[in-house]
Amino acid sequence: MAEEYKIKLKNVTKEYDLYRTKNEKLKSFFNLSKNSDVPHFWSLKGISLTIHKGESVGIIGVNGSGKSTMSNIISGIIPQTTGFVDVRGDTSIVAISAGLKRSLTGLENIRLKGLMQGLTFEEIDAVRDDIIEFADIGDFIDQPVKDYSSGMRSRLGFAIAVHINPDILIIDEALSVGDDTFYQKCLDKINEFKTEGKTILFVSHSLKQVEMLCDRTAWIHFGDLRMIGNTEEVVNAYRQFSADFKKKTKAERSNYQKTKKQLQLNFDIKGYEQKVAKEVGQAEGLEEHEAQKATHKLFYGEVLPSKMTTASKWIILAALIVMVFFAFVSVSGHSVTKSITDPTVLLHPVYPKTTGTGQQFK
Numbered sequence: 001m002a003e004e005y006k007i008k009l010k011n012v013t014k015e016y017d018l019y020r021t022k023n024e025k026l027k028s029f030f031n032l033s034k035n036s037d038v039p040h041f042w043s044l045k046g047i048s049l050t051i052h053k054g055e056s057v058g059i060i061g062v063n064g065s066g067k068s069t070m071s072n073i074i075s076g077i078i079p080q081t082t083g084f085v086d087v088r089g090d091t092s093i094v095a096i097s098a099g100l101k102r103s104l105t106g107l108e109n110i111r112l113k114g115l116m117q118g119l120t121f122e123e124i125d126a127v128r129d130d131i132i133e134f135a136d137i138g139d140f141i142d143q144p145v146k147d148y149s150s151g152m153r154s155r156l157g158f159a160i161a162v163h164i165n166p167d168i169l170i171i172d173e174a175l176s177v178g179d180d181t182f183y184q185k186c187l188d189k190i191n192e193f194k195t196e197g198k199t200i201l202f203v204s205h206s207l208k209q210v211e212m213l214c215d216r217t218a219w220i221h222f223g224d225l226r227m228i229g230n231t232e233e234v235v236n237a238y239r240q241f242s243a244d245f246k247k248k249t250k251a252e253r254s255n256y257q258k259t260k261k262q263l264q265l266n267f268d269i270k271g272y273e274q275k276v277a278k279e280v281g282q283a284e285g286l287e288e289h290e291a292q293k294a295t296h297k298l299f300y301g302e303v304l305p306s307k308m309t310t311a312s313k314w315i316i317l318a319a320l321i322v323m324v325f326f327a328f329v330s331v332s333g334h335s336v337t338k339s340i341t342d343p344t345v346l347l348h349p350v351y352p353k354t355t356g357t358g359q360q361f362k
């Protein structure tokens with residue numbers, strides 16, 4: 001029987017190229033430079049986890065540990081670099097910084113998000129007033145979102161997300177900017193979602209909120225999944241880590257962070273793939289080459305290359321040559337067959353016959 005889950009990640013990584021100029025980025029896309037001097041930063045270094053229907057899972061970790069990267073991959077906002085991602089159901093993400101189009105008004109954003117979620121105009125109209133009432137931002141609903149305060153953006157984002165009836169609700173730090181009344185309203189709504197058996201992912205720095213809302217918790221630490229399990233256990237371990245970290249001297253703390261970041265810069269994806277292939281081989285009793293093949297498929301099977309492959313470069317070059325050839329044929333006035341058999345004719349165009357006394361060229 002197929003495993004019942006809502007979200008499954010296997011060996012998910014995310015790499016960012018830290019380009020210094022636009023030129024570097026362009027060159028890299030066309031694979032024109034060896035790109036060796038562009039630093040690569042691995043925001044996620046191989047995350048595997050499974051989340052079941054009806055679970056509410058907290059995601060905790062220090063700043064920059066990869067929490068938003070992971071939630072954005074799950075909600076389909078950004079692609080993973082390697083690994084398997086399977087999300088069963090509609091997701092809706094509420095994040096302080098994501099989701100709303102700044103140039104559109106609140107109302108237009110309601111329509112846009114509704115349509116993106118697959119709702120019809122009638123369905124959007126049916127929930128529009130509830131969203132406006134829940135967000136409670138008054139006349140600002142007709143103003144562009146760029147004029148909103150961060151609290152107002154968060155209110156609207158949250159109101160839209162919970163009213164478009166997603167299967168999976170991802171809340172990324174969205175509760176930290178609202179006032180107390182709104183916060184309580186959000187908690188009630190989240191609890192309502194929980195009783196309806198919906199799946200919730202709750203990214204937060206507030207351990208209290210995580211303890212209050214989440215059955216399980218994942219601790220992401222500098223791109224790794226350091227721990228996942230019962231919320232109390234994970235939150236306590238994290239608190240212990242934070243307390244120990246605070247006891248370190250300033251130099252020790254900075255050293256620790258530098259070392260961790262360096263590991264993210266030096267992450268060896270090929271080495272990681274080999275390590276996973278070994279584990280897969282052992283777990284499934286596969287021959288080495290079979291395990292390597294299966295792992296390669298797991299890593300890259302559903303990932304589109306972000307850079308141009310050699311094959312696509314050749315295809316584009318061939319297409320360009322064909323286009324230039326036809327442009328010359330068209331201008332020259334010779335037939336295609338003649339131009340193919342004797343391309344030099346392209347250098348001697350046939351000019352149209354002129355009437356009157358004008359001179360005629362061959």
Ligand SMILES: Nc1ncnc2c1ncn2[C@@H]1O[C@H](COP(=O)(O)OP(=O)(O)OP(=O)(O)O)[C@@H](O)[C@H]1O
Nearest residue numbers: 016017041043061062063064065066067068069070
């Ligand atoms: N577009 C990007 N280009 C380069 N690096 C990025 C990009 N987006 C994120 N990162 C880096 O990836 C790492 C993880 O970022 P992410 O936003 O996922 O962390 P986080 O745990 O959500 O942090 P916070 O708690 O501060 O919100 C950070 O070091 C960040 O600088």
